[in-house]
Amino acid sequence: MGIDHDTLVGFAKSWGLFYLIAFSIAVLVYTFWPSNRKRFDRAKKSILEDDDRPKNGGSGEK
Amino acid sequence: MVAGLTRSERQLALVILTLLGLAGLAMAAAGRGDLMGAHGFVVLVFAGAVAWVLMAGFYAPEPGEERLARYYDDPTKAGIVLTMGWAVFGMFFGVWVSALLAWPELTFVDQAWASFGRMRPVHTTGVIFGFGGNALIATSLHVLQRTSRARLPDQLSPWFVLIGYNLFCVLAVTGYFMGVTQSKEYAEPEWYADIWLVVVWVVYFLIYIRTLQRRQEPHIYVANWYYMAFILVVAVLHIVNNLALPISLSAARSYPIYSGVQDAMVQWWYGHNAVAFFLTAGFLGMMYYYMPKRADRPIFSYRLSIISFWGITFFYMWAGSHHLHYTALPQWVQTLGMTFSIMLLVPSWSSAGNALATLNGAWHKVRDDATLRFMMVAAVFYGISTFEGSFMAIRSVNSLSHYTDWTVGHVHAGALGWVAMITFGSIYALVPWMWKRKTMYSPRLVEAHFWLALTGTIVYVFAMWNSGIIQGLMWRTYAESGTLAYSFIDSLVAMHPYYIARTVGGLFFLAGASVGAFNVAMTIRAARQETVQGSAADVPATAAVQPGE
Numbered sequence A: 001m002g003i004d005h006d007t008l009v010g011f012a013k014s015w016g017l018f019y020l021i022a023f024s025i026a027v028l029v030y031t032f033w034p035s036n037r038k039r040f041d042r043a044k045k046s047i048l049e050d051d052d053r054p055k056n057g058g059s060g061e062k
Numbered sequence B: 001m002v003a004g005l006t007r008s009e010r011q012l013a014l015v016i017l018t019l020l021g022l023a024g025l026a027m028a029a030a031g032r033g034d035l036m037g038a039h040g041f042v043v044l045v046f047a048g049a050v051a052w053v054l055m056a057g058f059y060a061p062e063p064g065e066e067r068l069a070r071y072y073d074d075p076t077k078a079g080i081v082l083t084m085g086w087a088v089f090g091m092f093f094g095v096w097v098s099a100l101l102a103w104p105e106l107t108f109v110d111q112a113w114a115s116f117g118r119m120r121p122v123h124t125t126g127v128i129f130g131f132g133g134n135a136l137i138a139t140s141l142h143v144l145q146r147t148s149r150a151r152l153p154d155q156l157s158p159w160f161v162l163i164g165y166n167l168f169c170v171l172a173v174t175g176y177f178m179g180v181t182q183s184k185e186y187a188e189p190e191w192y193a194d195i196w197l198v199v200v201w202v203v204y205f206l207i208y209i210r211t212l213q214r215r216q217e218p219h220i221y222v223a224n225w226y227y228m229a230f231i232l233v234v235a236v237l238h239i240v241n242n243l244a245l246p247i248s249l250s251a252a253r254s255y256p257i258y259s260g261v262q263d264a265m266v267q268w269w270y271g272h273n274a275v276a277f278f279l280t281a282g283f284l285g286m287m288y289y290y291m292p293k294r295a296d297r298p299i300f301s302y303r304l305s306i307i308s309f310w311g312i313t314f315f316y317m318w319a320g321s322h323h324l325h326y327t328a329l330p331q332w333v334q335t336l337g338m339t340f341s342i343m344l345l346v347p348s349w350s351s352a353g354n355a356l357a358t359l360n361g362a363w364h365k366v367r368d369d370a371t372l373r374f375m376m377v378a379a380v381f382y383g384i385s386t387f388e389g390s391f392m393a394i395r396s397v398n399s400l401s402h403y404t405d406w407t408v409g410h411v412h413a414g415a416l417g418w419v420a421m422i423t424f425g426s427i428y429a430l431v432p433w434m435w436k437r438k439t440m441y442s443p444r445l446v447e448a449h450f451w452l453a454l455t456g457t458i459v460y461v462f463a464m465w466n467s468g469i470i471q472g473l474m475w476r477t478y479a480e481s482g483t484l485a486y487s488f489i490d491s492l493v494a495m496h497p498y499y500i501a502r503t504v505g506g507l508f509f510l511a512g513a514s515v516g517a518f519n520v521a522m523t524i525r526a527a528r529q530e531t532v533q534g535s536a537a538d539v540p541a542t543a544a545v546q547p548g549e
Helices: A005-032 A034-046 B007-030 B035-056 B065-069 B074-102 B116-148 B157-178 B191-213 B222-241 B260-295 B302-316 B319-324 B331-343 B345-359 B363-368 B370-392 B395-401 B405-434 B443-475 B488-533
Strands: B244-246 B254-256
Touching: A005 A034, A005 B302, A005 B331, A034 B302, B007 B035, B007 B157, B035 B157, B035 B191, B074 B116, B074 B157, B074 B405, B074 B488, B116 B157, B116 B191, B116 B222, B116 B260, B116 B405, B157 B191, B191 B222, B191 B244, B222 B260, B222 B302, B260 B302, B260 B319, B260 B345, B260 B370, B260 B405, B302 B331, B302 B345, B319 B331, B331 B345, B331 B370, B331 B395, B345 B363, B345 B370, B363 B370, B370 B395, B370 B405, B370 B443, B395 B405, B395 B443, B405 B443, B405 B488, B443 B488
Parallel strands: none
Antiparallel strands: B244 B254
């Protein structure tokens, strides 16, 4: 069975569009999910903290 | 630097170098009579030189356990030095090839290696991969550790990535001089160099994953997303675009597995996404870390940075076909590329605007601090050149701009104004932190570099805009009889003054980079002298070295 040009075009124009829109909605949901606000705020500010040593001596234990 | 490795890491390094040297020897023996043989000797000498450095420090005392309480920055330091070296090298060849276009008789070295066709990829590879790539590796290892608050997982693999990557660059550049090329723009190195780069790149990705696993922060900072996307996507692009069959295992020449318009499509899918993920995503990672750090203000909107990240990731992949308007590529694929190129304006301007909004309230720092000004100008150029790019991707605009110097001007607005400026800004921020100095050796030279770079960029870009639009218009002007009004040579004559201006602009930019390299070298020297005098032991910096003070 061969996959011809029209099949690929049809797929790209229909499903290709939908999965991209679905991804985009997922990203927006993740970005604006209320419980994520705190971790984003922390990440935003934490890079400005004094950062000259790894935490816990960098041993990898959380 | 060898002293930072443990005994077993030194042994493993020696094993790797031995294997590399043997591979070089095998290439030299099998490829005799072919240019691959010459590359075999290059690999052999490279492995020998690195082994020489390793052996010189092989019996130095081992580093103690207390090293684990510090970040591992030796590869970053070496990477910064390599970045500045490649910048001067690559930009020097850029000025030379641009001078050749203005004065073709400048080929005073009557040798094949000094011809335009060979030196031009030396310039592009030297600046994109040599300068840009080393800057990305050096800064990514720094940002990764700081934002994860975790040390790199081991000390050998970052060296493998840095040195191995530079071997790839050396193979690429020496290859072009000799005439080894697979003639795919920005993917010129032949199959054995490509395979080597895949090995290096996988190790690079693993360093990222392993360090993130050890992170002490709940959230992965957005700069790391950009760096990760850069590593992952470049790996995919590189592998797919370079699928080729060598004519024999003992010859440099290979042929791509794609043919005709498929090859062109894959090449520009690669080419444009190399712009996206090599020359944009990684440098956005730099911007999202070093700019807030230097301005001492958090990024304006963290959520906007997330949306921009995914926007770039989703949209860019589709944009490459705008390089192939009016070709045999199916019309709908061209239109798709065009549409996505215009949509790309949303994430691009989100990032540029986010960066500039971060500086709101810190403009007095921008005024006083050339380092921060480098980053600010970079964000502005990022905004300008992404707008220009989307505009030029429109089919009817492209019919005027394609094949002209407008395209050259556009890429240099991005390369000089965005990529190089954000890199220099990040390096000027990073060097004092890395070498425990309060400031650079000479802040006035940073200032001088800034103005040289900005002047050079503006002269260059305006010269190419003029030249390109004149070219495009002359090529499409018809006489009343329906014949072309101008011959090709007429357009060449019209371009001559702009080509001279371009060379002058490039010379300014090269002068700036050279001043920067000198400044970095002197900063390192001053730090070394202090260490020798024992006045500054290798203690972590205190808050005094923080930016903005």
